[in-house]
Amino acid sequence: MDTIIVVWVFYSFIAAYVADARGHNPLLIFVISIFFSPIAGLVVCLGKPINQLRLDMKGVESGRLKECHYCKEYIKSDAIKCKHCNENNYH
Numbered sequence: 001m002d003t004i005i006v007v008w009v010f011y012s013f014i015a016a017y018v019a020d021a022r023g024h025n026p027l028l029i030f031v032i033s034i035f036f037s038p039i040a041g042l043v044v045c046l047g048k049p050i051n052q053l054r055l056d057m058k059g060v061e062s063g064r065l066k067e068c069h070y071c072k073e074y075i076k077s078d079a080i081k082c083k084h085c086n087e088n089n090y091h
């Protein structure tokens with residue numbers, strides 16, 4: 001019985017990790033996984049499209065991404081030229 005609980009919680013963490021990697025709320029998916037099943041949590045987070053805006057905001061917070069000064073799209077923080085509008089971003 002204890003093994004089932006450990007495996008259940010372990011796979012619930014994996015579902016939460018997958019949710020976070022796809023830009024969804026990991027706590028919500030973890031709660032769904034604990035109360036229903038980790039498979040239900042995975043189905044919910046894989047059924048929703050990737051939340052690119054949330055992933056971009058996390059990239060800006062971590063310093064991995066910055067906003068282009070011209071087109072306002074997110075680009076890598078050390079990029080010199082924007083991949084979206086081809087303008088120079090030296091600063």
Ligand SMILES: [Zn+2]
Nearest residue numbers: 068071082085
């Ligand atoms: Zn741009």
